[in-house]
Amino acid sequence: MDFSGFYKLPIKERLAKLREAGKIGAEDEKLLMDGDALKMEVADRMIENVVGRFHLPFAVAPGFVVNGKEYVVPMVIEEPSVVAAAANAAKLARESGGFTAEADEPVMIGEMQVVGLKRGAKKKTEEARERIMAKATEFAAGVERYGGGMRGLEIREISTARGKMLILMFEVDVRDIMGANTVNTILEGTAPLVEEVSGGKVRLKILTNLAVKRKARAKCVWKKGVVGEAAVEGVLDAYEMAANDIYRCSTHNKGIMNGIDAVAVATGNDWRAVEAGGHSFASIGSYKPLTKYYKDAEGNLVGEIELPLAVGTVGGAININPLAQVGQKILGAKSAQELSMVMAAVGLAQNFAALRALGTEGISKGHMKLHARNLAVIAGAHSAEEIDAVVEKMKEGGVYTVESAKKIFAEMKGRERKGEGSCTD
Numbered sequence: 001m002d003f004s005g006f007y008k009l010p011i012k013e014r015l016a017k018l019r020e021a022g023k024i025g026a027e028d029e030k031l032l033m034d035g036d037a038l039k040m041e042v043a044d045r046m047i048e049n050v051v052g053r054f055h056l057p058f059a060v061a062p063g064f065v066v067n068g069k070e071y072v073v074p075m076v077i078e079e080p081s082v083v084a085a086a087a088n089a090a091k092l093a094r095e096s097g098g099f100t101a102e103a104d105e106p107v108m109i110g111e112m113q114v115v116g117l118k119r120g121a122k123k124k125t126e127e128a129r130e131r132i133m134a135k136a137t138e139f140a141a142g143v144e145r146y147g148g149g150m151r152g153l154e155i156r157e158i159s160t161a162r163g164k165m166l167i168l169m170f171e172v173d174v175r176d177i178m179g180a181n182t183v184n185t186i187l188e189g190t191a192p193l194v195e196e197v198s199g200g201k202v203r204l205k206i207l208t209n210l211a212v213k214r215k216a217r218a219k220c221v222w223k224k225g226v227v228g229e230a231a232v233e234g235v236l237d238a239y240e241m242a243a244n245d246i247y248r249c250s251t252h253n254k255g256i257m258n259g260i261d262a263v264a265v266a267t268g269n270d271w272r273a274v275e276a277g278g279h280s281f282a283s284i285g286s287y288k289p290l291t292k293y294y295k296d297a298e299g300n301l302v303g304e305i306e307l308p309l310a311v312g313t314v315g316g317a318i319n320i321n322p323l324a325q326v327g328q329k330i331l332g333a334k335s336a337q338e339l340s341m342v343m344a345a346v347g348l349a350q351n352f353a354a355l356r357a358l359g360t361e362g363i364s365k366g367h368m369k370l371h372a373r374n375l376a377v378i379a380g381a382h383s384a385e386e387i388d389a390v391v392e393k394m395k396e397g398g399v400y401t402v403e404s405a406k407k408i409f410a411e412m413k414g415r416e417r418k419g420e421g422s423c424t425d
Helices: 011-020 026-034 040-046 082-095 121-127 129-138 180-198 229-244 246-266 271-282 322-331 336-359 363-379 384-397 402-417
Strands: 058-066 069-076 099-103 107-115 149-160 163-173 201-207 215-222 291-295 301-308
Touching (some): 058 099, 069 082, 069 246, 107 180, 121 129, 163 180, 229 291, 229 301, 246 271, 301 336
Antiparallel strands (some): 149 163, 215 301
């Protein structure tokens, strides 16, 4: 499906394009258009003290080719230029052959803390390993029927200011769900046996968001002839700054999450868990970029990304929020592993786009042009005609500030009052 010029189309024509591509149906289009997909009574049952629903823009970035398959990627985010940057990076990647990606099996880790240890507690617990695994398996029936289940158990002893503690790390294959509730249920069900065999007291029973057994990786070779030699050198210099300066590295990794989080929200996944896992993974040893860049023998730019991505295609908010289901449908990932691979590719694309802009013309030029519509609204423009007119004037002047937008809008309204024509003339 050719999505060239997609961003230039009116909203209804974009939706028609998605329908033509088989990404959405009539009911999906209605959900996207009516703004009332998440009913108040449903929202009231999702969290506590509900008083309303908060809306964010739902967009798509077409043209992502990952492992030879083309994806239209749903993204929910309020920040201008993120979707445009992702789509542009995907287009350049496509011209260079697209992304390759892979993902680990969806194994989550749950931690159980045992305190009040007596002599030999670790040895006794080690000796009961098979009993503990068997007990844990009793509570893993929900994922076993889909091919998941217990995959391992690690037992560690740590020293703390409150004395020695045992940490039991349960490894659970959760298949196509994110897995938090499943892992926590297994831990809670197994805790009495652990107390019995260790002689200690079980305190915390909770999964870790540092899902190192559930990583996704993506790679792209942006050809020098496609992106230009200046872009290659600019990206490499920008990457080296991030690799050697923690202040820059923090923002470098945030830019990656601009893309990954937007997909997580659009597909009903826990973006806070994704953030926690990504940044803690980046901190192992010392805080470092989640991506890396280098040249191949032909001088092309090679980009790679690796990070934990604990996401699902079913369960949780996905089964409750109709728009999350639409997002999953648009993307079309058949498994949690496939979803994580696409998300890794989006993160790499987002990072490449940011570094390319930063290393060449600067990020403000393109970003502020896209931000101009927001500035026009802040200045008081409400109709589409007023917004477009203010944006055009800002483009002519090349100054993108709230003050500039307010001045332009005031001048337009002043001309209207004097009878010199509307602001759309």
